[in-house]
Amino acid sequence: KNEVEQSPQNLTAQEGEFITINCSYSVGISALHWLQQHPGGGIVSLFMLSSGKKKHGRLIATINIQEKHSSLHITASHPRDSAVYICAVHLKTSYDKVIFGPGTSLSVIP
C-alpha cells in the first residue's frame, strides 16, 4: 500500500464545474503540499498546510490531521486548470523527507 494515495487518478470536467481531488496518507506528517504540473512543465507549489484550510483565488485546500486526509477543491473550473495535481507530505523526520502521491490528471473541457 502506498503511503500517499490520491483519487481520482484521472478526472475530466466541463468548464465551470466544481472539482475535488482527494489525498490520503498513512504516515505522520509535519505538513502537506499540493503541487501543480502542467504538461511538459515544471512543478509549482499551490499550498502548504498543516491544519485547517487555505484559499487562493479559486483554489481551496483542506486538511484533517486526525483522519489523515486532505482535499483540493477548484471552483468554477477553467481549461487552464488542466494539469496534474500532486499531493506530497513532509515526514516528521530529522531531514526534509517528502513522499509524493501518484498525481491526479485533470482535464477541463470548454
Next chain:
Amino acid sequence: DVKVTQSSRYLVKRTGEKVFLECVQDMDHENMFWYRQDPGLGLRLIYFSYDVKMKEKGDIPEGYSVSREKKERFSLILESASTNQTSMYLCASSPGTGITGELFFGEGSRLTVL
C-alpha cells in the same frame, strides 16, 4: 520570487556518456533535492543535500552521484549514462533542516539516453 534554475530543458546523450545536470537556487535555501519523474512511478528521490558538501542518498541513488560545492548549486552526475536513465529530472529546494518549508521546483530536464 524564489527561482530554481536547471541548466538544460532537453538533453540527448549516448549510452556511456557522462552527463551533468546543474541546478541553481537564489533563495539561500539549505536543502536541495534531485528527483526523477517517470510515468506511473511519480516522483522519486535520487539524492538530497542539506548543506554544502553534505549529501544523502534518496530512494534510487544507483547510477548517480551529486556535488554541492556551493550553497546555491547542486549538480547531478550520471557517470555512464544508460538507457534506463531516460527520464524527466527535477531539482527542488526548500528552507533548512528542521524547518518544514515550501518546495520550489525547477522547470525540469528531460534526458534521453540513446
